[in-house]
Amino acid sequence: MKAGERTECGSGDLFEDWDFPSDDSSLFCDSSTPISRLQGHITWLRPQEICQSPVVFPATIHHSHAKQGLLGDCWFLCACSMLLKNKHLLDKVFPPHQPMWGDSKYRGSFHFHFWVKGNWTEVTIDDRLPCIDSVLCFSHCHTPSAFWVALLEKGYAKLHGSYERLWAGQVSEALVDLTGGLAECWSLSHFGSEEEQHTSEENHNQARRQRLDLDIIYPLRATCALSCSTQSIPGGDSELGQHHAMAVMEWLDVKTVAGSRVRLFRIRNPWGRCCWSGAWTEGGAGWRSLDSVDASDIQARAAQGDFWLDETEFLSQFDDVTVGYPISEEGHLRNIYTVKSQTGNPLPHRHHLAGRWVKGISSGGSRNSSTYSSNPKFWLKMYEKGEVLISLLQHRKWRQYADTPQEDDVRRQHYQAIALHMWKVEKKRFHLSRTVNKAPCASTHCHAHQREVVLPGQLEPGHYLVIPSIYQPGAEARFLIRVFSSSSSSLSALSSPAPLLPLTSDGEWETSHFRGSWVEGSSAGGSRNFPFHGKNPCFPFTVCEEPVTAGLNIKVTLRQSRADTDLLPIGFHIYKIPAGEQCHSIPSEDPVASCVPHCHTQDVSLSCSLPCGVYLVVPSTYQPDCVGEFTISLAQRINRRVVKSQEKLGKAIQEHALK
Numbered sequence: 100m101k102a103g104e105r106t107e108c109g110s111g112d113l114f115e116d117w118d119f120p121s122d123d124s125s126l127f128c129d130s131s132t133p134i135s136r137l138q139g140h141i142t143w144l145r146p147q148e149i150c151q152s153p154v155v156f157p158a159t160i161h162h163s164h165a166k167q168g169l170l171g172d173c174w175f176l177c178a179c180s181m182l183l184k185n186k187h188l189l190d191k192v193f194p195p196h197q198p199m200w201g202d203s204k205y206r207g208s209f210h211f212h213f214w215v216k217g218n219w220t221e222v223t224i225d226d227r228l229p230c231i232d233s234v235l236c237f238s239h240c241h242t243p244s245a246f247w248v249a250l251l252e253k254g255y256a257k258l259h260g261s262y263e264r265l266w267a268g269q270v271s272e273a274l275v276d277l278t279g280g281l282a283e284c285w286s287l288s289h290f291g292s293e294e295e296q297h298t299s300e301e302n303h304n305q306a307r308r309q310r311l312d313l314d315i316i317y318p319l320r321a322t323c324a325l326s327c328s329t330q331s332i333p334g335g336d337s338e339l340g341q342h343h344a345m346a347v348m349e350w351l352d353v354k355t356v357a358g359s360r361v362r363l364f365r366i367r368n369p370w371g372r373c374c375w376s377g378a379w380t381e382g383g384a385g386w387r388s389l390d391s392v393d394a395s396d397i398q399a400r401a402a403q404g405d406f407w408l409d410e411t412e413f414l415s416q417f418d419d420v421t422v423g424y425p426i427s428e429e430g431h432l433r434n435i436y437t438v439k440s441q442t443g444n445p446l447p448h449r450h451h452l453a454g455r456w457v458k459g460i461s462s463g464g465s466r467n468s469s470t471y472s473s474n475p476k477f478w479l480k481m482y483e484k485g486e487v488l489i490s491l492l493q494h495r496k497w498r499q500y501a502d503t504p505q506e507d508d509v510r511r512q513h514y515q516a517i518a519l520h521m522w523k524v525e526k527k528r529f530h531l532s533r534t535v536n537k538a539p540c541a542s543t544h545c546h547a548h549q550r551e552v553v554l555p556g557q558l559e560p561g562h563y564l565v566i567p568s569i570y571q572p573g574a575e576a577r578f579l580i581r582v583f584s585s586s587s588s589s590l591s592a593l594s595s596p597a598p599l600l601p602l603t604s605d606g607e608w609e610t611s612h613f614r615g616s617w618v619e620g621s622s623a624g625g626s627r628n629f630p631f632h633g634k635n636p637c638f639p640f641t642v643c644e645e646p647v648t649a650g651l652n653i654k655v656t657l658r659q660s661r662a663d664t665d666l667l668p669i670g671f672h673i674y675k676i677p678a679g680e681q682c683h684s685i686p687s688e689d690p691v692a693s694c695v696p697h698c699h700t701q702d703v704s705l706s707c708s709l710p711c712g713v714y715l716v717v718p719s720t721y722q723p724d725c726v727g728e729f730t731i732s733l734a735q736r737i738n739r740r741v742v743k744s745q746e747k748l749g750k751a752i753q754e755h756a757l758k
Contacts, residue, residue, distance in 0.1 A: 113145070113207035116225040119257040126229065132266040134169055141236060143227040145207065146200060146246045149235065153200045155247045161402040162242040166371035170237040172265040173344045174328075175255060176369040178273035178423070179248060180346040181324035187428045191219075192277050193251060211254035214279035216494060217451050217579050222254045229262070237262065241371065241403055270326045270344050272550050274423040280432050281490055281583070282324070282423040283553050287414055313362070313410070316422060316435050320350055323435060324423030327366065329416060345369065347420070348405065353397065355388045362410040363397065371404040375416075379407035424488075432583045434486050436555045444486060446583040450590035452477065455577045456515075456569055464572030465546055465746055466520070471568065472535050472609075476593040477580055478526070479563040485586030487558050491519045491543075491567045492551040494577040516546040516570040516748055517578070519554045526562040532609040532737055534564060545750055546570035570748050608654070613638045613731040617720055625723030626670065626697060632685070638716045639682040640733055642709050651706045654734040657694070657718050658702035659727055668697035668721040669729070671705070676713040685717060697721040 119125050121143035127135060146153035157163055163183055165176040182189040192212055198204035207226050212219045228249050229236050238252045239245075255276075256262040271282035316323055325347040349365040368374050378385035385407075386394040401407065408416070425433035431445040454475040456462035463473035479489070495513045520539040543552045546568070567578060582590050615636040617623035624634035642653070657671050672690035676682045694705040697720065718729055 114225045115227070116208075116223065116257075119224060119253075121225075121227045125256070125261055127263045128261040129263070132171065132263050134263060134266065137169065137231070137236065140231055141229045142231070142233075144230045144233060145226050146228070149228070149230065149233060150244045152244060154245050155199060155250070157240060157242040157245040162240060163245065163247070164241055164367065164402065164404070165238050165248040165369060166241055166404070167369040168235060168237040168239060170252075170262060170265060171267055172238065172252070173369040174268040174270045175252065175265060175273045176238055176248070177270045177326040177344045177346040177421075178277050178324070179251065180326075180348065180367060181274065181423055182277060184324075185322070185426070188278055188426060193247060209250050209254070211251060213255065213258050213276050215258070215276070217453070217581075219279065220258070222258050224250070224253050224257055226250060228253060267342070269550065270328070270421040271423075274324055274421065275492070275551065278423065278426055280424045280426045281488060281551070281553055281581075282421055284419055284421045284549070286419050287417055317350075317352075319425055319433070319435055322425035322433070325350075325420060327413070327417040327420045329418050344421075349400065351397075353389060353393060356390055357388065361385075361388070363407050364410070364413050365401060365405055365407055367402075368404045368406070373404065373406045375406040375408060377406075377408050377412050379409060379412075385409065432488070434488065434555070434583075434585070437486055437557065444585055446486065446488060446585050448584045448586065448588050449582065450588070451579055451581045452590055452592055453577065453579055454567065454592070456575055458573045458575050462569060462573050462575055464574075465518070465568055465570045466535070467746055468572045469608075470572055471566075472531050474566050474568045476531075477565040477567075478589075478591045478593060479521070479558075479565050479582060480589045480591075481558045481560050481563070481584070482587040482589075483560050485558065485584050485588070487556050487585075487588070488583040489519060489521070489554040489556070489565060490551055490579075490581040490583075491517055491554075492579045492581065493517055494579075495550065496576070514548050514550055515574050515576050516548050517552055517576075518543045518546040518568055518570070519552060520566050520568070521554065521556070522564045523559075524562055524564050529562075529564070535566070545746065546748055570746075608734045609737055610732055610734040611640070613716075613733070614728070615718065615731070616728045617726055619724045619726050623724045623726060624719065625725075626695075626719050626721050627672070628721075629723050631723050632717075632719065635685075635717050635719045637683055637685065638718075638731055638733075639676070639713060640716065640735075641713050642711050642735065651708050652736040653692075653709050654704065654706045654732075655694070655716060656702055656704040656732045657729060658732075659729045661701075661727055663701070666699045666701065667725050667727050668699050669718065670695045670697040670703060670721070671716055671718040671731075673705075673707070673709075674715045674717065675709075676715060682713050682715065685715065690717075 123138060126141065127138070160183060165179050167173055167176055182192060194210060194212070197209055198206065209224055209226055211222045213222060235249055238248050240248050252265070256265055259265060269284065271284050274280070274282040316325070326344055327347055328342055328344040330342055346367045346369070347364055348367045350363065352360050352362050354360055363379065373380065377383065381398065386398065397407070422435065424435055427433060427445060431447045432449070434444045434446055437444055456475065461473055461475050463470040465471065481487070493514060520542040522534050522537065523540050524534055541554055541556050543554050565580065567580060569576060580590065582588060615638070617635070622634055622636050624631035626632060655671065655673070657669055659667060659669050661667065671694050673692040674686050674688070675691045676686060680686060691709065692705060692707045694703050716731055716733065718731060720727065
């Protein structure tokens with residue numbers, strides 16, 4: 100799959116990409132960011148026009164790191180730092196052996212691969228880069244003659260539609276786009292509110308997972324990506340009044356001369372300069388607590404833009420961290436939650452399925468809503484016990500900003516608040532409403548304005564019902580369900596027709612669907628006016644409980660599968676089966692309810708109140724031997740005391756049994 104198929108060559112046989120041209124249309128989308136002030140000042144130059152001997156990568160890794168320019172894409176540059184630590188991932192995104200400047204095969208184009216909605220997408224660009232006064236104005240390497248960062252940034256900008264769309268974002272998004280793996284954002288805040296202190300133990304454990312546990316990922320520090328972000332620059336540096344992300348390049352435990360241990364972090368600021376004045380800066384008091392040789396060795400690892408701080412400073416200065424899951428050279432994701440080795444347990448089995456929340460059909464809202472069960476549903480089958488990561492990733496909807504976008508604006512402006520819930524079930528005895536009114540066996544912490552939420556688990560063999568949801572009923576979005584597991588598993592969508600009955604708020608309803616057909620000479624008996632009416636298909640159902648309150652408790656809709664220009668006259672009857680009789684043949688008594696006369700319409704419906712008992716729905720065409728297919732939707736009102744969910748947006752779910 101390729102993004103931007105149309106390409107042309109300009110003068111000198113050098114490629115010019117007219118799908119992402121060298122003009123303002125590639126720079127700006129709505130001119131809502133500070134780079135809009137650059138209009139009219141930017142020129143586009145190829146690397147050989149910027150310096151004499153351009154290279155893609157410099158000789159040393161220190162000089163390869165990205166330095167942020169005038170574009171607010173620190174989140175993307177933090178993800179780029181991870182690529183330099185993993186050559187197999189870098190080669191996937193930026194395929195090696197492409198013709199470079201000075202090569203006889205060089206034609207002025209470069210190819211990249213980005214992971215988009217479940218697939219690797221090829222993006223081709225020309226190497227004309229935005230400059231001011233012959234100097235790159237956006238991201239670049241610390242060595243001015245190296246261009247891999249500027250070229251990759253242009254490819255990513257083309258994927259998004261413009262450079263301006265890279266202003267403000269989440270590190271987790273870029274990590275997923277560059278690896279096809281998973282990334283999670285963990286909060287560094289502590290529980291302090293009275294409400295949080297009174298959460299149940301189960302919910303407390305779920306919430307703790309969203310906070311940073313350094314000991315969990317310490318064994319994986321060399322292979323996982325870690326970045327940190329803050330609303331204010333560490334050390335009080337306030338020259339940037341917005342969310343700022345930095346990359347954690349290294350972290351290690353060292354022994355002090357007093358015999359204690361201290362955990363140190365080497366942080367890289369994408370600005371390319373130090374913004375910290377704590378105890379572990381050059382000449383700081385912290386270094387005097389270490390052996391002088393160790394202190395010198397550790398300080399020598401810092402490059403331009405790097406600074407060291409200890410764990411206490413790290414936890415107090417940053418608001419959250421993003422963890423990118425390790426990916427092996429074989430392409431297998433590594434689990435960060437159940438670490439039994441220095442590289443994490445591999446999850447070689449993977450599946451993904453696309454889905455959609457549609458208003459009035461499959462957007463049932465959170466578990467607070469009576470329409471929750473209409474959300475899309477998936478079967479996860481575990482063939483043996485194993486570790487599992489389930490991801491819900493929603494597709495971004497681009498909307499214009501009123502002001503310069505902040506990181507929180509990006510999430511709330513472009514993403515719905517989403518969550519995942521999972522129940523272990525016996526598939527053959529599966530009862531949807533009873534299942535979803537029980538507490539799930541696992542769920543995400545809460546509905547969150549994130550592009551992706553991840554649900555980890557250690558699952559026994561069997562079937563699991565997985566339901567993704569948006570907090571607000573009726574909200575629409577497309578999504579991708581992904582499953583990574585250590586043992587054999589399968590993922591499938593529940594196959595059922597779209598509900599033909601409207602989602603209602605008058606109590607809870609359970610809807611069942613039946614498919615059938617009228618076959619000439621066999622099951623097309625016609626209406627009750629004809630002697631073969633009893634040959635029509637029959638669909639039994641049971642009303643188990645007397646209505647607790649007065650009113651309707653049954654809704655039936657019959658829909659035929661034919662074009663509007665070729666409709667049959669259709670209708671149906673509901674018969675009650677006397678006690679002790681077969682429930683697959685029409686009784687001699689008259690129907691207890693009927694949807695007649697037969698009509699030339701796509702669907703006919705009937706609402707009624709029925710006492711306890713066994714019933715048959717018998718659909719028919721008016722004339723016998725009319726051939727056609729149909730669907731019956733049967734909704735029953737539920738009057739039971741059930742477990743209800745009480746959830747507030749952004750808060751942990753609490754389960755309460757109604758008395």
